[in-house]
Amino acid sequence: MSGFLTLGKLPNFKVKRMKGDRVTFVLLGGTGDLARKKLLPSLFNLYKKGKLDEFDLIGTSREDLSDEEYIGEVSTALEEGREWEKFRENIRYLQLDFYNSEDYGKLRSHFLECGDHRLFYLATLPDHFDVITDNLNKRDLVNDSSKVLYEKPFGDDLQTARNLNQCVSELFPEEKIYRIDHYLDKELVGDLSILRFSNSIVEPLLTSNSVNHVQIIASEDFGVKDRGEFYDRYGAVKDFFQSHLLQLLSLVGMSRPKKLDARSIRDKKVEVLKEVKILDSMTGQYRGYRGEKGVKDDSKTETLVAVKAHLDNRRWNGVPFYLLSGKNLARKYSEIYVEFERPDAGYPAEVGNLVPNSLVVSIQPDQGIYFEINTKVPGKMSTEPAKMQFCHSCHHGPNTPSAYENLLAQAIAGDQRSFVRYDEIEEQWKVVSRLNPSEPVTYRRGKVPSELKKFITEGSWHGLEG
Numbered sequence: 001m002s003g004f005l006t007l008g009k010l011p012n013f014k015v016k017r018m019k020g021d022r023v024t025f026v027l028l029g030g031t032g033d034l035a036r037k038k039l040l041p042s043l044f045n046l047y048k049k050g051k052l053d054e055f056d057l058i059g060t061s062r063e064d065l066s067d068e069e070y071i072g073e074v075s076t077a078l079e080e081g082r083e084w085e086k087f088r089e090n091i092r093y094l095q096l097d098f099y100n101s102e103d104y105g106k107l108r109s110h111f112l113e114c115g116d117h118r119l120f121y122l123a124t125l126p127d128h129f130d131v132i133t134d135n136l137n138k139r140d141l142v143n144d145s146s147k148v149l150y151e152k153p154f155g156d157d158l159q160t161a162r163n164l165n166q167c168v169s170e171l172f173p174e175e176k177i178y179r180i181d182h183y184l185d186k187e188l189v190g191d192l193s194i195l196r197f198s199n200s201i202v203e204p205l206l207t208s209n210s211v212n213h214v215q216i217i218a219s220e221d222f223g224v225k226d227r228g229e230f231y232d233r234y235g236a237v238k239d240f241f242q243s244h245l246l247q248l249l250s251l252v253g254m255s256r257p258k259k260l261d262a263r264s265i266r267d268k269k270v271e272v273l274k275e276v277k278i279l280d281s282m283t284g285q286y287r288g289y290r291g292e293k294g295v296k297d298d299s300k301t302e303t304l305v306a307v308k309a310h311l312d313n314r315r316w317n318g319v320p321f322y323l324l325s326g327k328n329l330a331r332k333y334s335e336i337y338v339e340f341e342r343p344d345a346g347y348p349a350e351v352g353n354l355v356p357n358s359l360v361v362s363i364q365p366d367q368g369i370y371f372e373i374n375t376k377v378p379g380k381m382s383t384e385p386a387k388m389q390f391c392h393s394c395h396h397g398p399n400t401p402s403a404y405e406n407l408l409a410q411a412i413a414g415d416q417r418s419f420v421r422y423d424e425i426e427e428q429w430k431v432v433s434r435l436n437p438s439e440p441v442t443y444r445r446g447k448v449p450s451e452l453k454k455f456i457t458e459g460s461w462h463g464l465e466g
């Protein structure tokens, strides 16, 4: 199968391994939220599906835990199945402070019993990434078969991202570095380039000749939960806009690469990111945010960001792209909505209002793709909108692999196509540095602030009630 077809997912993959190649996962931040909610369940799923037979898992944190206590913690994060008893035999715990170089030495003795294929997953705040990288290198833990996985955000801003990248790339070659944006491993994001480049009816439509505007939305119906301290440092711009929204924008906006391989696609994405011209932006903060645990009393951190941008190229000449991410809105969903120019069919008034055609890629929780068209109501000379729909979960069932399952499997297989290259990250931070939003407006939970309604001058936010 070509690189193109598997971008963002590995259909029916079996993790590629050499004989006797036992994988060792070192989960640096093995007690954190991400580990509990995503990484441990994903590893267990891979194991249950028979895609990971031989492995060791070493979880680390500063807590003083025995192996048994850690295994107990892991079990609470998983839906135990009959495979649990075998899975648990491979789990170890190591108390390790990122800033104590001696602690890394203890990993060496653990490695004596493990295979050489090591995956170091930095499941912790980016503040610690450089010191961890440095210590892994000093202690000579990253061997030829190792990979180092960096969670997002990669840096706090353009300068810190550059510093971090300099540190990382001085110590490790690019083929060992895996920068994560888990959105790229969502099934429907993986489908985007297939939808565009393998369907000759779709690609010609996606230009300024036919498109009125594009919306890219990642809306959540909950607040910061127990991640207030983390969130208050980053906010919607750094947590979502800088990574997920700009990655989606680059996948929608890029022109067709000459070759449909990972390198050419990334090159095209970088081109688009360089062309992003910010026209307007606004931010919001939900009422009650300052009372959340871990949030400062006088916090000005935004929990919502909306951006209007153009892509400075001929293909998208003058087409507005609206990007929105927000917490505590009415619905939890992520989608790409492409609205085509309004039809001017010249029908008599009784036909009623024709809707503009649209193409929608639903990323979550619904997964699918549909076109909205105008159709005739039987027996009447009037119209109603109808969906021409591909429902992904109806077709493939609900148990397609999660984004983190996909990305862990790809990292094990040494497949970097769904990981982010540094120049993409650099351009993403440059876009962020061009944003100049005013102070956040306050909005009520579950409500769309009037400023956000007015922000979009072409129609309204698709699917966002409240």
Ligand SMILES: NC(=O)c1ccc[n+]([C@@H]2O[C@H](COP(=O)([O-])OP(=O)(O)OC[C@H]3O[C@@H](n4cnc5c(N)ncnc54)[C@H](OP(=O)(O)O)[C@@H]3O)[C@@H](O)[C@H]2O)c1
Pocket (backbone or CB within 6 Å): 028, 029, 030, 031, 032, 033, 034, 035, 037, 060, 061, 062, 063, 096, 097, 098, 099, 122, 123, 124, 125, 126, 151, 152, 153, 227, 230
């Ligand atoms: N949580 C999510 O849903 C989510 C989603 C997408 C991406 N991410 C990204 O994933 C990363 C981790 O997020 P998270 O929410 O899991 O954070 P978290 O809950 O705060 O977990 C951080 C982990 O790092 C450990 N740690 C912190 N300081 C340490 C130190 N000095 N030495 C050793 N261990 C230390 C913590 O254990 P101790 O404090 O006990 O030592 C804990 O295990 C972040 O980059 C975040 O952006 C998270």
